[in-house]
Amino acid sequence: MNGPRVLLGVAGGIAAYKSAELLRRLTESGHSVRVLPTASALEFVGAATFEALSGQPVQTGVFADVPAVPHVKLGQEADLVVVAPATADLLARAAHGRADDLLTASLLTARCPVLFAPAMHTEMWEHAATQDNVALLRSRGSVVLEPASGRLTGKDTGPGRLPDPAEIAELARLLLERPDALPQDLAGRRVVVSAGGTREPLDPVRFLGNRSSGRQGYALARVAAQRGAAVTLVAAHTAELGDPAAVDVVRVGSAAQMRDAMLAAVKGADAVVMSAAVADFRPSALAEHKIKKGSTDPDPLVLTKNPDILRELVGGREPGQVIVGFAAETGDADGDALHHGRAKLARKGCDLLVVNAVGDGRAFEVPDNAGWLLGADGSEVELANGSKALLASRVWDAVASRL
Known part of the structure; x- marks a missing residue:
């Protein structure tokens, strides 16, 4: 495979x-992956599994294949290192520069982005x-993910659960697209994101309904x-997206429910990103029973406007709060x-507006996205096509910079 060279470290x-x-997931995305497990990791998953899935040999010690000097060359040649799971012991050894196996030695020689995905009991994480x-x-400069919360070994529950493999793969792709995409510049901030x-x-x-998959909003929350x-x-x-790690999720259905949830959530928030595809209209009346298909055409559907949640958020914003809107637009006469995005920014009054051109497989129901980021200060930045996590990183x- 000629794709990016990834080292996948696996701790015990x-x-x-x-x-x-x-x-x-990494190999099916075209990455060339070499697995570097610790000796204790092989107590849980055998080397044959990793070799069969990666098509490459699996070794744990620095004395295997000595003429090739793998403990130096693997790190030097890698485009990305991902350690998942990263146990408390592995994090300690990496932090203190230990080089007592092939994985930790490779971490010392790597000059590419390094992503640790912790997994351990809550008491160990805290x-x-x-x-x-x-x-x-x-x-x-390493990226250490916040772990997910949920069921751990046995009956224990709490923070320390490994993020979903799909989420780790998405963030790995993001670091290959943009190595500096995950700084800790939002530490201490509280943000609210809408999606779906x-x-x-x-x-x-x-x-x-509409065609929104929620992927962009979930990427914004995850990043x-x-x-x-x-x-x-x-x-x-x-x-059917999995909940992002370290994110509180509030479920809603209709625009009215979205409005109520957002108005409650934004109190005290530093930033709000309204990326949900909220229906502009709703039926004026809800039929009590299923509308039957008879011999005649049904009565015309009468619609009424839904509340404009973004404008309401802007109108009631707290001092210093940054508000971001999204606009899915198509061209017309x-x-x-x-053009329509600029007009919407003026109408809504938000600080930033992401404009997506939709249609022909763009924006909705696809993993990638592109568009423009418009600012109330007159700034306009083109967002090149890439993963939705990449677009999310540019928005953040x-x-x-405005907080």
């Missing part, structure tokens, strides 16, 4: 079994020694959390998508 924790799924090691690694498409009930069975923010995600209908750059 029960979450090591999830590294096989991460490996599959211990002062672990937190000091995390801070030290981050100060040296609202559904407006017509009868007990049917609804009016913000990994840049240090406390994040609340107000999520309408999404394409009056102008192109960017602009927000952080």
Whole structure:
């Protein structure tokens, strides 16, 4: 494979079994992946599994294949190093420059982005020694993800769960696209993000909806959390997306529910990003029973306007609060998508507006995105096509500079 060269480190924790799924995602995306497990990791997942999925040999010690000097060359030649899971022991050894196996030696020679995905019990994650090691690694430029919360080994529950392999793969792609995409510049900030498409009930069975998958909003929440923010995600209908690690998720259905949830969540928030695809209209009346298909055409559907949540948020903003809107636009006889985006920014009064040109497989239901970032100060930045996490990182750059 001629894709980016990735070293996948696997430390010895029960979450090591999830590294096989991460490996599959990376290889199927065209990456050339070399797995570097610790000796204890092989107690959980055998070398044959990693070799079969990667197509490359698996070694743990620095004395294997000595003429090739792998403990030096692997790190030197890598485009990205991902360690998942990263146990408390592995983080400690990496922070203190240990080089007692192939993985830690390669970490010392790597000059590419390094991503650690911690996984351990809550008490171990919250211990002062672990937190000091995390801070030290981050100060040296490594990315140490915030872990997810949930079921751990046995009956324990809490922060320390390995983020979903799909999430780690998305953030790995982001670091290959942009190595400086995850600074800790939102630490101490609280942000609110909306995502997904609202559904407006017509009868007990049917609804009016839109094509939003929620991927962009989830990417915004995910990137913000990994840049240090406390994040609340107000999520309408999404394409069965897993909850981002270290994010509080509030579920809603209709535009009215979205409005109520957002107005409650934004109190005290430093920044608000309204990326949800909120329906502009809803049926004027909700049928009590399913509308039957008879021999005649049904009555015309009467619609009424939904509240403009973004304008309401702008009108009630707190001092210093940065508000970002999204606009999915198409060109028409009056102008192109960017023209309509400029007009929408003026109407809404938000600080920043992301304009997406939609249609023909763009923006909705796809993993990538592009557009423009317009500022109330007259700034305009073109957002080149890339992952939705990449676009999210550019949005948070602009927000952080205004906070």
